[in-house]
Amino acid sequence: MGWISWLCPGINLKRWLLLFAVGVLLCALGLALFFNYQLMGKAEELLFQMTYLTTGRYSNRLIMGLGVVFLLVGFGTMIYGTRRLISSVVSVVVPDKNGSLMETIFMQRKLTRGPAITVVGGGTGLSTLLRGMKYITNNCTAVVTSADDGGSSGRLRKELGIIPPGDLRNCLTALADREPLMERLMQYRFQGDSPLAGHCFGNLFIAAMAQAEGGMEAGLNATSQILKVRGRVIPSTLANIQLRARMFDGSIVAGESEIPKVRKRISRMMMAPADAPAANAAVEAIAHADVLIFGPGSLYTSVIPNLLVDGIREAVLQSKAVKIYICNVMTQPGETDGYGAYEHVKALIDHAGAQFLDYVIVNDQDVTVEQLRQYNAEGSMPITPDVDKIRSLGITVVPARLISKRDLVRHDPRKLARVLIALIYRLRLFGRGMQFFDYFFMRQGMRRMNKQNEDNK
Numbered sequence: 001m002g003w004i005s006w007l008c009p010g011i012n013l014k015r016w017l018l019l020f021a022v023g024v025l026l027c028a029l030g031l032a033l034f035f036n037y038q039l040m041g042k043a044e045e046l047l048f049q050m051t052y053l054t055t056g057r058y059s060n061r062l063i064m065g066l067g068v069v070f071l072l073v074g075f076g077t078m079i080y081g082t083r084r085l086i087s088s089v090v091s092v093v094v095p096d097k098n099g100s101l102m103e104t105i106f107m108q109r110k111l112t113r114g115p116a117i118t119v120v121g122g123g124t125g126l127s128t129l130l131r132g133m134k135y136i137t138n139n140c141t142a143v144v145t146s147a148d149d150g151g152s153s154g155r156l157r158k159e160l161g162i163i164p165p166g167d168l169r170n171c172l173t174a175l176a177d178r179e180p181l182m183e184r185l186m187q188y189r190f191q192g193d194s195p196l197a198g199h200c201f202g203n204l205f206i207a208a209m210a211q212a213e214g215g216m217e218a219g220l221n222a223t224s225q226i227l228k229v230r231g232r233v234i235p236s237t238l239a240n241i242q243l244r245a246r247m248f249d250g251s252i253v254a255g256e257s258e259i260p261k262v263r264k265r266i267s268r269m270m271m272a273p274a275d276a277p278a279a280n281a282a283v284e285a286i287a288h289a290d291v292l293i294f295g296p297g298s299l300y301t302s303v304i305p306n307l308l309v310d311g312i313r314e315a316v317l318q319s320k321a322v323k324i325y326i327c328n329v330m331t332q333p334g335e336t337d338g339y340g341a342y343e344h345v346k347a348l349i350d351h352a353g354a355q356f357l358d359y360v361i362v363n364d365q366d367v368t369v370e371q372l373r374q375y376n377a378e379g380s381m382p383i384t385p386d387v388d389k390i391r392s393l394g395i396t397v398v399p400a401r402l403i404s405k406r407d408l409v410r411h412d413p414r415k416l417a418r419v420l421i422a423l424i425y426r427l428r429l430f431g432r433g434m435q436f437f438d439y440f441f442m443r444q445g446m447r448r449m450n451k452q453n454e455d456n457k
Contacts, residue, residue, distance in 0.1 A: 243256045
């Protein structure tokens, strides 16, 4: 139908276009009267006659005053017509957006121009970080370990021969621009005694998409489109790998889920097959990143496994990005018993083969007695910040209060996002000369994160 379709009734556009045109005419009339141009012909002559009949004399000032009135009314009419026109279009194209139109446009522009951030890790710690990352930039990529062999992911891995989808699901959900109902659906775990019992719907969904699209990478891309993910989620390797840990007593434990159970001190992490190739997309994401972030998450079974993949390790060491490690707030029984932040950093450097970190973010907030009580039985303890020890390695330490106020002792996504935003701004990765607008953008992002968290409760 072409341009004729714009004339169809009911699209709620023509009236506002007409109102805008009226505003333009009023502005033109106002300008002509104000500057007393001889371009109005009969209209100007009529106005002079009306002025004479009303006041008994000709008044250029009155004519100029009328011009100002027409100009202001016309300008106001144009603004109102434009707002209603844009609102009519936006309400159809983006019906679910909350907040003002200008705020939405501003946020999206800033997010699109945000720094390229690649986060390397896995587990719940990574998804916690990503919930804050999507309010900093749309250019965020999560490189996720694919060594999980327990629970629903382990069952699907054995039965379908796919890489475990659990950590991938958590990251997709964390980055998704979704409603709370979709998140609850993706995280729903089947109950009862049926064959589906214990499976997470999101894992089944990703497995189905992988088979329907012909591979896990294509399946993840399709899932990202459905969930409107702000960024990308990529497995570090598409190979079927198994984690192995050499303990200090010389014994070797195989399997990601089995390693913490033996409760022995880990000496070295290994991977079988040792030459598993890295996913090309993961290597590219690391190579083109402005910022590389490692953790938080299980040190030996979520963060370090990515560095065991040869292509990933080389890409990290060669990258010129700013490299940040976010240390956990509590030790993990069976993995990091007795560890402080220094031991976490040292283990990461040892497995990478070189000192590659620029910054380490550590928690310096005290854990309450109530929070600590539930961890005593497991033997989990708060991780000491070890600021001076880490600085001796040539790394800048960023201490911050990062613990959530809830019962579980874990990172608060809002606090962590604030620290990262402040650090990234300090490194001038958002551009120069925009400090006021960047601050406004940061405040708006935090407000939206708070609202999202309230909606998810």
